[in-house]
Amino acid sequence: MKKIETSRRKFLQGTVSLCVYATSALAAPIVTTKTSATSKFTTTPYLCNMCRNKCAGFARVENGEVTKLDPNPWFPKSRNMLCPKGNAGIQALYDKDRLKYPLIRIGKRGDGKYKRATWDEAYGYIQDALVKILDAQKDNRSTIAYCNGEGFNKDEYIQFFGSKLGSANFLDEGSICLNTKLGALQLTLGDIGEPDVAGSDYLIISGANRYESLITPDSIDMLHTKQNVVVLDPRCTVTALKADTYLPINPGTDLAFCLSMLYVAIKEELYDKTYVKNHVKDFGKLKTHILSSNYTPQWAEQKTRIPAAKIEAVARAFFKAQRPLYYLGRRSVWAENDFQLRRAMVLVNALAGSINRKGGIVFGKPIKLPKEEVVEPYYANAEDRFDLEGIVYGSRKGGSWLNFREKVIEGSAPYPVKAMFIRKHNLMQNMPNIAKTRKMLEMMDLVVMLDTMPTDTAMMADVILPECTYLEREDMVVSFNRLEPSLALRNKVVDPLYESRSMQEILKGLGRKLSVPLFEVSLRYDEELQESVKELGRHKAFEEGGYDLAELYRNDIAARNRNLITKAFGKAVYRSLREKGVWYPYLAEHTTVGNHLYRYYPEEKKHYSVKRDYSVKCYLKKLEKHGFDPMPAWQKGYDFIVPKGTFRMITGRYVTSTQSATTNNSMLRDMQHTNHLWINNKVAQKLQIKEGDEVEVASSISKVVIKAHPTNRIAPDVIWFSHGYGGSSEAMHQAFGNGACDNAIIEDRFEKIYGCAAMHHTNVTIRRV
Amino acid sequence: MARYGMAFDYKLCINCRACEVACKEENGILLGADKHRLWIDVKEPEGDFWDLDRVKATFTQMQCQECEDAPCLKACKNEAIYQDSNGIIRLHDEKCDLSVDCVKACPYDARYVDTRRKVTDKCIFCADTRLARGETTTACQITCPAKLRYFGDLDDPQSEISQVLKARKHFTLKPEANTKPKLFYLD
Numbered sequence: 027m028k029k030i031e032t033s034r035r036k037f038l039q040g041t042v043s044l045c046v047y048a049t050s051a052l053a054a055p056i057v058t059t060k061t062s063a064t065s066k067f068t069t070t071p072y073l074c075n076m077c078r079n080k081c082a083g084f085a086r087v088e089n090g091e092v093t094k095l096d097p098n099p100w101f102p103k104s105r106n107m108l109c110p111k112g113n114a115g116i117q118a119l120y121d122k123d124r125l126k127y128p129l130i131r132i133g134k135r136g137d138g139k140y141k142r143a144t145w146d147e148a149y150g151y152i153q154d155a156l157v158k159i160l161d162a163q164k165d166n167r168s169t170i171a172y173c174n175g176e177g178f179n180k181d182e183y184i185q186f187f188g189s190k191l192g193s194a195n196f197l198d199e200g201s202i203c204l205n206t207k208l209g210a211l212q213l214t215l216g217d218i219g220e221p222d223v224a225g226s227d228y229l230i231i232s233g234a235n236r237y238e239s240l241i242t243p244d245s246i247d248m249l250h251t252k253q254n255v256v257v258l259d260p261r262c263t264v265t266a267l268k269a270d271t272y273l274p275i276n277p278g279t280d281l282a283f284c285l286s287m288l289y290v291a292i293k294e295e296l297y298d299k300t301y302v303k304n305h306v307k308d309f310g311k312l313k314t315h316i317l318s319s320n321y322t323p324q325w326a327e328q329k330t331r332i333p334a335a336k337i338e339a340v341a342r343a344f345f346k347a348q349r350p351l352y353y354l355g356r357r358s359v360w361a362e363n364d365f366q367l368r369r370a371m372v373l374v375n376a377l378a379g380s381i382n383r384k385g386g387i388v389f390g391k392p393i394k395l396p397k398e399e400v401v402e403p404y405y406a407n408a409e410d411r412f413d414l415e416g417i418v419y420g421s422r423k424g425g426s427w428l429n430f431r432e433k434v435i436e437g438s439a440p441y442p443v444k445a446m447f448i449r450k451h452n453l454m455q456n457m458p459n460i461a462k463t464r465k466m467l468e469m470m471d472l473v474v475m476l477d478t479m480p481t482d483t484a485m486m487a488d489v490i491l492p493e494c495t496y497l498e499r500e501d502m503v504v505s506f507n508r509l510e511p512s513l514a515l516r517n518k519v520v521d522p523l524y525e526s527r528s529m530q531e532i533l534k535g536l537g538r539k540l541s542v543p544l545f546e547v548s549l550r551y552d553e554e555l556q557e558s559v560k561e562l563g564r565h566k567a568f569e570e571g572g573y574d575l576a577e578l579y580r581n582d583i584a585a586r587n588r589n590l591i592t593k594a595f596g597k598a599v600y601r602s603l604r605e606k607g608v609w610y611p612y613l614a615e616h617t618t619v620g621n622h623l624y625r626y627y628p629e630e631k632k633h634y635s636v637k638r639d640y641s642v643k644c645y646l647k648k649l650e651k652h653g654f655d656p657m658p659a660w661q662k663g664y665d666f667i668v669p670k671g672t673f674r675m676i677t678g679r680y681v682t683s684t685q686s687a688t689t690n691n692s693m694l695r696d697m698q699h700t701n702h703l704w705i706n707n708k709v710a711q712k713l714q715i716k717e718g719d720e721v722e723v724a725s726s727i728s729k730v731v732i733k734a735h736p737t738n739r740i741a742p743d744v745i746w747f748s749h750g751y752g753g754s755s756e757a758m759h760q761a762f763g764n765g766a767c768d769n770a771i772i773e774d775r776f777e778k779i780y781g782c783a784a785m786h787h788t789n790v791t792i793r794r795v
Numbered sequence: 796m797a798r799y800g801m802a803f804d805y806k807l808c809i810n811c812r813a814c815e816v817a818c819k820e821e822n823g824i825l826l827g828a829d830k831h832r833l834w835i836d837v838k839e840p841e842g843d844f845w846d847l848d849r850v851k852a853t854f855t856q857m858q859c860q861e862c863e864d865a866p867c868l869k870a871c872k873n874e875a876i877y878q879d880s881n882g883i884i885r886l887h888d889e890k891c892d893l894s895v896d897c898v899k900a901c902p903y904d905a906r907y908v909d910t911r912r913k914v915t916d917k918c919i920f921c922a923d924t925r926l927a928r929g930e931t932t933t934a935c936q937i938t939c940p941a942k943l944r945y946f947g948d949l950d951d952p953q954s955e956i957s958q959v960l961k962a963r964k965h966f967t968l969k970p971e972a973n974t975k976p977k978l979f980y981l982d
Contacts, residue, residue, distance in 0.1 A: 057826065058822075058826070060823025060924060062928075063924060063927035064928065093820075094821055094934075095820070096934075096937060096938070097937060106937075107813070108938045109940060112813070113813055113938060116820060238811075240940065246940050249940060250942075262840065262844070262847055266849075267840065267852050621945055621955060621959075622937060623942050681811045682812060692826060693816055693819065693826070696827065697812050697815065697816065708844075738839070738840065738841075738842065738843060738847060739839070739840065739844065739847070740844065741844055
């Protein structure tokens with residue numbers, strides 16, 4: 027019989043112990059409301075926005091107040107669950123620190139001094155500044171950079187500032203997140219695909235922490251699928267704890283492991299010969315390269331610290347499995363070899379034939395949504411983006427943040443960037459070397475922030491425009507997934523609080539204010555426009571040229587959704603999206619498979635394999651042309667080296683947080699008060715560092731102080747602490763000064779194939795303070 | 796009338812804490828690690844990093860065990876604690892004088908002091924929220940990504956919980972205390 031300790035003093039043990047000495051000086055506010063026993067309430071289907079996932083839920087509203095969020099059983103993607111963050115969405119809505127009305131800066135940048143303004147005053151301030159800037163830059167619209175960190179409405183935001191306003195400089199989270207992975211898939215397979223975790227019987231996960239960074243449906247499918255799971259990580263995460271096999275690995279050496287898997291597959295002829303013959307291009311070159319480079323398990327052991335026998339065993343088991351999957355992950359780029367690593371992962375899958383089939387990387391069949399067309403004006407003086415200079419591929423859409431920032435602050439950009447519109451993108455926390463971000467923002471003549479919270483970045487803005495939270499707005503219908511595709515709609519749960527507005531309302535107001543004055547700026551510098559006005563007259567040239575920036579907003583969002591959905595899919599689909607928040611073709615056949623889990627698509631209707639002509643490209647000529655390896659290879663500089671007395675710093679996050687976006691959430695802070703430094707217990711003992719001791723972590727660029735958490739779950743030469751903490755905005759009362767900020771000390775290096783920040787390159791020293 | 800119980804497919808737990816948040820939001824529970832109706836008991840792996848004994852690491856769902864023979868009920872001198880018609884141990888709030896005898900008597904440490912309502916509190920299967928309005932799930936159960944919680948009527952042989960208890964081996968916590976818990980852990 028099992029004996030389990032049941033003491034309520036549980037918070038003195040294990041990881042939960044952390045809250046005892048945490049910065050819990052603030053009295054816990056009373057933030058929860060008990061739901062009532064009555065049936066007097068409404069429920070509205072909505073889509074969560076507490077992280078990038080977008081799970082579906084139903085919001086319970088009593089007397090105008092949201093009292094509970096529950097999972098939506100109809101949505102194939104989120105599988106009838108809400109995570110802790112999803113449940114705590116109520117606290118994001120009712121956060122006392124929320125941005126409540128427009129603000130205009132009256133103090134110095136960063137000191138947090140603002141005056142309350144009307145929406146019209148805020149728009150007026152922006153108008154005056156933009157006219158001045160564009161006049162000085164002779165209507166080069168790209169002097170206005172704009173960025174966005176939220177998944178929803180991104181394309182619409184780009185349409186406004188890019189297509190309509192004319193700037194080429196859009197930046198998003200891709201270059202501090204997963205662009206290398208997307209690029210590796212696109213360039214190797216011609217599509218980004220989707221991993222079929224539920225269909226796989228042997229799953230290898232490199233570093234991705236699916237049980238503490240929940241991704242739907244992947245994390246949920248792992249829980250409900252009896253597959254063999256192998257996890258590689260320098261830290262024994264919960265994902266590693268739960269794996270069938272856990273292989274501790276040196277940071278940044280997963281590529282060596284993949285190369286060795288390729289070696290075993292080729293040498294022992296374990297690969298899927300039919301698939302390779304039919305689909306893999308330049309396999310001969312790959313074979314020669316892998317064998318002649320001698321990427322044996324013994325070689326990989328030297329790089330990864332994983333015993334050769336284990337590498338060999340995993341490689342054999344993987345290639346002998348029926349439906350193996352090497353999971354490509356979804357997180358920050360780690361090392362400068364990240365693109366090659368993701369490419370190697372794709373090739374491992376390809377050699378196993380795990381592409382476009384059950385349990386592999388599937389292409390599937392996403393539901394196509396029609397686009398809402400607007401007329402895009404032509405700006406003769408608008409210049410192109412410059413942040414992809416020196417980068418082999420890069421994303422034309424979201425660019426490279428570190429290269430952009432470097433060129434701006436060094437003055438090596440071909441033209442000055444003078445204004446920046448930032449939407450829900452916490453630049454002052456989200457990329458390595460924050461000092462440089464501060465410098466970049468200080469160089470701007472105009473910084474405008476659209477956000478729900480007074481973040482560290484908002485405190486650098488001249489004008490702050492309060493956006494409402496996801497529970498206070500409707501958004502345009504979204505198409506999700508490929509294997510079990512569906513449409514989902516975020517319905518509005520309650521009206522916006524305070525004077526906050528949805529992004530659409532903000533852009534509509536801004537568009538109406540700016541359209542004519544900015545058109546007039548163009549008219550002063552744009553000869554073609556001058557001709558057009560002569561020919562058509564001012565009014566017609568404006569209208570037909572598409573200079574009405576608010577064109578998309580002639581209808582409100584509810585009408586736009588109704589028009590678009592009923593026209594493309596019919597009234598029944600529209601009704602389903604309003605009532606259930608979800609539609610997919612087999613919704614009527616939705617059946618339970620026990621304990622509130624469901625079967626969504628009938629097995630034979632899942633898009634495991636689609637007819638498509640494609641090839642897997644082993645060899646990328648363009649890379650060779652630019653002096654990079656055309657096939658994944660190991661370079662000496664990739665070796666894991668940590669000088670004596672230092673540690674390699676790696677980062678990640680807790681299951682209860684989404685980067686810096688949730689650290690002011692009362693409920694989530696209650697679950698995880700602050701971040702702690704994970705340091706190997708034996709090393710800590712030698713350094714006389716005990717649980718809760720304050721330690722200084724120093725890199726070549728700066729240092730932070732953080733409380734220590736000695737543990738046997740991290741390698742001796744590696745330290746870890748969660749991203750998102752250590753906020754500097756005093757207006758965020760829960761987050762301010764709580765814990766340490768990783769990006770204050772992570773060195774700003776980026777890989778040159780996609781321009782992505784490499785987050786796991788920094789060596790640090792540790793000292794008790 | 797029912798005899799409610801809960802079964803945990805406890806090994807599926809990833810300690811994501813969705814249950815804790817859902818419970819606090821549903822039932823208006825105060826913030827604070829010492830104020831919760833349910834929690835996850837965390838056991839860390841043992842040994843050296845390079846040779847971790849991961850089997851030792853466990854996440855166990857903890858809350859009131861809804862004892863048939865409840866020590867808390869017997870310990871209360873004011874007769875504030877009673878078993879309702881669904882077998883759930885409940886409290887007459889007005890009779891609670893916070894002498895905390897019930898807190899001390901509970902072998903599972905399931906009770907705590909709710910400083911807002913000024914009573915001792917514990918999990919009651921969302922009896923005065925979800926169940927009261929006719930729902931058939933608890934907040935922790937329905938939100939759980941692992942769907943490891945089975946909740947239902949132990950007297951109904953057709954209920955999912957009865958079925959799963961019939962099909963799978965299970966155990967209760969601290970059987971030596973003879974409290975006859977209605978919460979079961981599936982092996």
